[in-house]
Amino acid sequence: xxxxxxSMSGVVDLAAVKAAGEAKQKAEQARAEAARQGVAPxxxxxxxxxxxxxxxxxxxxxxxxxxxxxxxxxxxxCEPCKQLSPLLERLAQEYAGRFVLAKVDVEANQxxxxxxxxxxxxxxxxxxxxxxxxxxxxxxxEEQIRQVLDQLIAVAEQRFGIVGVxxxxxxxxxxxxxxxxxxxxxVLGAAHEALDAGDLGGAVRAYxxxxxxxxxxxxxxxxxxxxxxxQRVQGLDPQQVRKAAADAPGDVAAQITAADLDLVGGHVxxxxxxxxxxxxxxxxxxxxxxxxxxxELFEVIGxxxxxxxxARTALSRALF
Numbered sequence: 043x044x045x046x047x048x049s050m051s052g053v054v055d056l057a058a059v060k061a062a063g064e065a066k067q068k069a070e071q072a073r074a075e076a077a078r079q080g081v082a083p084x085x086x087x088x089x090x091x092x093x094x095x096x097x098x099x100x101x102x103x104x105x106x107x108x109x110x111x112x113x114x115x116x117x118x119x120c121e122p123c124k125q126l127s128p129l130l131e132r133l134a135q136e137y138a139g140r141f142v143l144a145k146v147d148v149e150a151n152q153x154x155x156x157x158x159x160x161x162x163x164x165x166x167x168x169x170x171x172x173x174x175x176x177x178x179x180x181x182x183x184e185e186q187i188r189q190v191l192d193q194l195i196a197v198a199e200q201r202f203g204i205v206g207v208x209x210x211x212x213x214x215x216x217x218x219x220x221x222x223x224x225x226x227x228x229v230l231g232a233a234h235e236a237l238d239a240g241d242l243g244g245a246v247r248a249y250x251x252x253x254x255x256x257x258x259x260x261x262x263x264x265x266x267x268x269x270x271x272x273q274r275v276q277g278l279d280p281q282q283v284r285k286a287a288a289d290a291p292g293d294v295a296a297q298i299t300a301a302d303l304d305l306v307g308g309h310v311x312x313x314x315x316x317x318x319x320x321x322x323x324x325x326x327x328x329x330x331x332x333x334x335x336x337x338e339l340f341e342v343i344g345x346x347x348x349x350x351x352x353a354r355t356a357l358s359r360a361l362f
Contacts (some may be wrong), residue, residue, distance in 0.1 A: 109206040122181035267341035314353040
């Protein structure tokens with residue numbers, strides 16, 4: 043069982059924009075349906091779940107379209123787990139519906155353990171709109187865990203429109219404030235559809251239209267970066283591109299094109315490393331071209347990704 047739309051091996055998921063749009067739409071539909079039926083949005087919400095392989099699709103992947111799901115991999119024999127798991131359960135109650143905790147016993151669910159690439163426990167991941175994100179490993183201090191959770195919640199809302207459901211612990215639930223409707227939702231929806239249909243030019247124009255009015259729109263930035271990347275590699279011969287880059291390490295244009303192909307193929311570290319090395323070896327306009335392309339590829343992956351953070355540090359060292 044391979045979970046859908048999950049990056050289990052670091053491969054770039056170029057359907058992320060579409061997934062974000064779908065997740066946002068599902069969350070809004072769920073809130074609207076609950077309001078129509080006169081049901082409090084948080085009614086019946088369980089904040090802590092025991093999840094196995096059979097229930098993963100429903101309890102984690104589908105649920106992650108409405109609320110961030112934090113996945114705690116644990117085992118009875120793991121002493122640090124006995125410290126971390128109760129802390130995560132307490133925080134799930136305290137955060138009152140802004141995330142849901144899914145506990146996975148690795149002894150009984152080896153397949154999930156392997157699919158997430160867990161090397162040791164305790165290990166904590168998040169799933170948002172069907173996308174897996176590594177959070178931390180080991181029994182981290184509470185202050186650090188709170189910071190990670192706050193960042194996760196912010197990313198879920200800003201990038202995917204997922205706000206969770208407000209729940210008052212121990213007293214049922216109360217209605218969550220309705221998510222504001224963005225004036226760009228229809229344009230972004232059309233852009234997502236164009237991207238999914240392979241109309242890259244149409245997608246690029248739609249995202250650019252949003253950004254011309256709202257330069258800080260994170261969803262449009264991500265979509266534009268991905269659509270432009272796909273445009274650049276369309277029709278390229280991968281073998282020819284890689285041979286040209288290997289034969290001429292000093293050819294900045296060849297290295298930039300090869301980096302694009304690296305990223306589309308899921309070789310994120312290779313793409314970043316290639317361009318950082320190019321920055322180190324070049325000067326003037328060539329150096330600036332490599333630097334700018336690297337920043338564009340950062341947009342494709344997303345600023346919160348640890349690989350981007352590490353590459354930014356390496357780029358700073360290469361420049362200064």
